[in-house]
Amino acid sequence: MAEKEGIREFAGNLKAGEANGSALLGDCKAAKTAASDSLREVSEGTNRRSAAVALSLCGDAAEAQKLIDAELKDRPSDAILKYLYAPLVKAMNDITKGNSAEAIAALESARRFELAITPMNPAYSVSYVRGLAYSKMKDGEKAAAEFQKILDNPGRGPLSLLIPLAHLQMARALAMKGDAAGTKKAYQDFLAMWKDADPDLPALVQAKAEYRRITISE
Numbered sequence: 001m002a003e004k005e006g007i008r009e010f011a012g013n014l015k016a017g018e019a020n021g022s023a024l025l026g027d028c029k030a031a032k033t034a035a036s037d038s039l040r041e042v043s044e045g046t047n048r049r050s051a052a053v054a055l056s057l058c059g060d061a062a063e064a065q066k067l068i069d070a071e072l073k074d075r076p077s078d079a080i081l082k083y084l085y086a087p088l089v090k091a092m093n094d095i096t097k098g099n100s101a102e103a104i105a106a107l108e109s110a111r112r113f114e115l116a117i118t119p120m121n122p123a124y125s126v127s128y129v130r131g132l133a134y135s136k137m138k139d140g141e142k143a144a145a146e147f148q149k150i151l152d153n154p155g156r157g158p159l160s161l162l163i164p165l166a167h168l169q170m171a172r173a174l175a176m177k178g179d180a181a182g183t184k185k186a187y188q189d190f191l192a193m194w195k196d197a198d199p200d201l202p203a204l205v206q207a208k209a210e211y212r213r214i215t216i217s218e
Helices: 008-024 028-041 047-057 061-074 079-096 100-113 125-136 140-152 162-177 180-193 202-216
Strands: none
Touching: 008 028, 008 047, 028 047, 047 061, 047 079, 061 079, 079 100, 079 125, 100 125, 125 140, 125 162, 140 162, 162 180, 162 202, 180 202
8 A cells, every 4th residue: 555655665664574574483585575675665765774673683794784884874863773773783793693792782772772662663672682692692591581571561562573482582591591390381371372373484383393392301
């Protein structure tokens, strides 16, 4: 409808949002296609920031940073861009490069926004990415604390994919801590939320495999 009415930037942002969702679900092929479609729709719009996050989640650090740098050049006084999106992209790129400590440091400027919600603020993303960084460092205690922030504040973004995914990441963090009962419950919570989800979603397939492993080992 947006394309039909000529609202191209809105259409571009919708496609960039689709790219983000696919990236979070582990379908990077679809994410990169949606990001390309978005940038083809609008090459110099605010959709670049969401496309950059999607690409950084999929490990395309160079292209993600290129998009954010272009956005910063065009909109240097945009606070959400400067203090939220740019740190998110840098942090994900650092995680991809194996620099999790640098990722955590990069997110400090975004801490004051981590539970804020505006039309251009991806709810929970700061806590989620910080949690991923701690998970990469095998610090289950701190990772679990970040994912718990999301689960404690479901009203901030009730339709966010990061709520169910926080249950999944919590399961993995608790496993690092050696909390067998907590791990099993977190997996069960996640699988219950997605009991009607498409069965071929990469994140769901992986979660089911992980859950089977812990139940078999009991």
